[in-house]
Amino acid sequence: MRRARSLTRPISSSSVGGPLSARVGCTWRRGADQQGGASPAVPAGYIRFRDQLAEIGGALTFRVPALTEDAPIRLQIRSGCLGDAAMSGRHATGGVVASSNPQLCGNRSGWWGFAGVTNADGALRERAGSGLENECEALPPAAASGEKLLPSTARATSAHALRTAWVLHALGPTSCHARESDAALRRTYAACFDLADSLGLGSLALPALACGVAGFPATAGARAAFDAAWSRWQR
Numbered sequence: 432m433r434r435a436r437s438l439t440r441p442i443s444s445s446s447v448g449g450p451l452s453a454r455v456g457c458t459w460r461r462g463a464d465q466q467g468g469a470s471p472a473v474p475a476g477y478i479r480f481r482d483q484l485a486e487i488g489g490a491l492t493f494r495v496p497a498l499t500e501d502a503p504i505r506l507q508i509r510s511g512c513l514g515d516a517a518m519s520g521r522h523a524t525g526g527v528v529a530s531s532n533p534q535l536c537g538n539r540s541g542w543w544g545f546a547g548v549t550n551a552d553g554a555l556r557e558r559a560g561s562g563l564e565n566e567c568e569a570l571p572p573a574a575a576s577g578e579k580l581l582p583s584t585a586r587a588t589s590a591h592a593l594r595t596a597w598v599l600h601a602l603g604p605t606s607c608h609a610r611e612s613d614a615a616l617r618r619t620y621a622a623c624f625d626l627a628d629s630l631g632l633g634s635l636a637l638p639a640l641a642c643g644v645a646g647f648p649a650t651a652g653a654r655a656a657f658d659a660a661w662s663r664w665q666r
Contacts, residue, residue: 506660513638514554517593524596525634528585528623529555530643531600533578535567535586551638555598562591563598583618585626597630599623603641613651616641620659628663 509516517527529552531537538553549557556563566588570579573586580586585601601623604615619640627635642652 512554513551513636514558516636517555517590517595518558520594522595522634522636525632525636526587526597526599526627526630527555527590527593527595528599528601528635528637528640530638530640531580531602533580533602535570535579535600537564537567550643552600555593558593559590559598560592563588563593566591567600583615583622585619585622587626587630595636596632599626599635601640603645604647605641605645607641607645607647607651612647613655616647616652616655617659617662620656621663624659624663 513527516522530550531552537556538550567579570586570588573579573581573584580600580602582602582604585599587597587599590596590598601619603619604612606612609615620637623635623637637656639647639649639652640656641647642649647655
């Protein structure tokens with residue numbers, strides 16, 4: 432996500448130019464569209480971004496009308512490694528979000544879900560060097576129970592060897608089956624946007640939070656991210 436500065440005026444739904452599918456050239460998939468009338472392989476309303484990304488070979492860009500003359504908004508969907516994005520220089524004055532855990536200890540948590548897996552947090556830590564891990568270990572707890580990161584919150588550290596200004600560590604819900612898990616994921620994205628705003632970041636690279644080992648469908652993750660962004664712009 433890129434923007435020039437804080438946004439304070441609301442956007443009306445009529446100002447964004449029609450339905451999402453028309454604005455970005457995506458196709459909506461219905462159960463009746465499945466081959467042979469079989470059960471849908473994807474949920475109704477699924478947006479086939481992967482086809483567009485493969486076709487254009489780059490980022491799929493959403494342009495939102497500027498709320499002020501000097502504050503343009505641009506959202507991009509990219510398929511690739513978040514670690515590479517953090518080293519690209521595109522976010523040199525911005526931040527990158529790591530999908531973290533309560534102890535900010537990377538994949539050393541010992542949880543079976545990380546066995547043999549390199550997630551977004553691991554990719555960032557690998558490129559950031561030992562300084563990021565050392566800083567995370569030195570952070571004081573955020574709660575009396577000892578956790579350094581609470582659910583649906585975000586915390587910032589230096590970027591170290593990454594080519595960004597900050598790393599934002601976010602803790603999303605650990606299961607898509609928990610009660611109010613969708614709302615918890617929206618709050619996690621909102622916490623990232625709030626923290627980025629407080630740091631004055633000009634751009635923010637985010638992974639698909641909770642869509643890995645936590646099991647959230649990509650559609651649910653995208654909906655949570657866009658809902659959180661839209662709510663912030665309407666403030």
